Amino acid sequence: MAVASPAESAAPKTLDRTSAIPLYQQLGEILRSRIEAGEWSPNTKIPSEHELNREYGLSRMTVRQVLTSLVNEGLLFRVQGKGTYVAPGKISAKSPAYTGMRQQLEDAGYKTSTELVDASVGKADKHVASHLGIDAGDEVVTITRLRRVEDEPVSLHISSVPLGLAPSLLKEDSASEQLCVILDREYGLVMGHVEETLESTRASRWEGEKLSINPGEPLLLLRQQVSTPEGIPFEYTRILLRGDRIRLSYSYKL
Structure with missing residues (x-):
């Protein structure tokens, strides 16, 4: 006899019509638990609104509201025209200030x-200059x-470094190596x-094209100003x- 995993055991299976918790909220928790328990794999189509309506005895409007929330x-x-699918799980990473994002992902x-x-x-x-402690118009790489x-494209990294601090940076292989490693090794710029x-923020047309999303879709924008131990950006x-x-x-x- 198969034994349910803890996630499956904890997942509610049916609606409790005697509970004070609204039925739409209960259905949301049930579907969320079924997803998190792995009943439906990422990119798998879930039952239709009509099928969920029959399974749980709720109106299609209520089911649609719950699915929209999820x-x-x-x-x-x-x-469009095909149905509703389980989204791929998000990739978890710490801020790149702790460890380079690429290294984190590869370690995972x-x-x-x-x-x-x-x-x-x-x-x-002016914006870039203010973060690098230089004058507007000064040269940067x-x-x-x-x-x-x-x-799958997941992030765009746009880095600026004063040319005077890293005069040969364009000759370095910044695609194969992390920029922080190059700056440390070649120019003594220690974080x-x-x-x-x-x-x-919202994706511009160019950003959307690079990241394979539609213009206007939401993005996270992380800005970093990196300085030496002596405080030189x-x-x-x-x-x-x-x-x-x-x-x-x-x-x-703390």
């Missing part, structure tokens, strides 16, 4: 690849990389302090992350 949570996604067993989208020397605008996980901000990076595929975690010791 879509908004990122647990499900809809394909993911296959990653990095595409060098652009590498060039240009003049810093800007490197744009696209990170893929299991062949001593990182300031980060995290906010939501040497890197400013903007990382655009697909919020539907990556979850950032933080840990604090």
Whole structure:
């Protein structure tokens, strides 16, 4: 006789019509538990609204409301004309300030690849200059990389470094090696302090094209100002992350 896993055992199976908890909320928890217990694999089509209506005895409007809520949570996604499917699980990673994101993902067993989208020397605008402690118009090396996980694009990394601090940076292989490793080894720019901000934004047409999403879809924007132990800023990076595929975690010791 098969023994249910703890996740399966804890999952509610039926609606409790005597409970004070609304039926739509109960159904949401049941479907969420079935997904988390692995009853439906990622990218698998779940029962239709009509089938769920018959199984649980709720109106199609209520079932549709519950499914929409789970879509908004990122647990499900809809394909027009085909149905509703289980979304792939999100990739969990800590802030790159702890350990490079690529190293984290590879340590977790993911296959990653990095595409060098652009590498060039240009003049810093006021925004970039303010984060690098230089004047607007000073020359910076800007490197744009696209990170893929299991062949799916998940993040864009746009890094700027003062040209005077890394004059030969364009000659380095910034697709195969992490930028922080190159800056440390070749130019003695050791990471001593990182300031980060995290906010939501929407994909531009170009960003959407690179990340294989529609323009206007939400992204996480992580900005990093990296300085030496002496407080000299040497890197400013903007990382655009697909919020539907990556979850950032933080840990604090108080």
